[in-house]
Amino acid sequence: xxxxxxxxxxxxxxxxxxxxxxxxxxxxxxxxxxxxxxxxxxxxxxxxxxxxxxxxxxxxxxxxxxxxxxxxxxxxxxxxxxxxxxxxxxxxxxxxxxxxxxxxxxxxxxxxxxxx
Numbered sequence: 001x002x003x004x005x006x007x008x009x010x011x012x013x014x015x016x017x018x019x020x021x022x023x024x025x026x027x028x029x030x031x032x033x034x035x036x037x038x039x040x041x042x043x044x045x046x047x048x049x050x051x052x053x054x055x056x057x058x059x060x061x062x063x064x065x066x067x068x069x070x071x072x073x074x075x076x077x078x079x080x081x082x083x084x085x086x087x088x089x090x091x092x093x094x095x096x097x098x099x100x101x102x103x104x105x106x107x108x109x110x111x112x113x114x115x116x
Contacts (some may be wrong), residue, residue: 001109005062008055015044015051016103021094028092041091048102049076049094065087066105068098 014027020041023031031037054075063069075094079086 001062002058005055005059006110007105008051008058009062011051012048012055013103013106013110013112015047016099018104020103021042021097023095028089031095032090034086038088041095042086045091045094046076046079049073049079050099051077060108065109067101072098072102 007009019041022037022044026034026037029040049072051075052063052069056069056073066072
């Protein structure tokens with residue numbers, strides 16, 4: 001695996017870990033009331049989407065092993081370009097339902113112990 005590919009995967013893994021840390025012990029109500037939390041989570045999702053976008057240009061085989069990579073990149077585009085239309089329920093849903101799988105898949109690609 002190319003060093004640059006690993007860098008983008010590392011960036012995704014780090015951003016996923018940050019989202020998990022930021023949201024640990026929080027619920028949707030907490031999220032909607034905390035502007036700093038929302039901004040922090042959205043920024044990490046922007047990083048994830050951009051890293052995957054760059055990865056897609058470098059290695060089709062690796063990006064193909066990440067479930068819903070196109071949707072993740074599209075989510076990043078919404079966060080960046082349609083920021084006024086962001087639905088907190090969608091963002092929180094991604095935190096709860098999609099983040100664990102992405103974390104596991106990227107961890108597996110990086111060879112993390114215990115990843116599927």
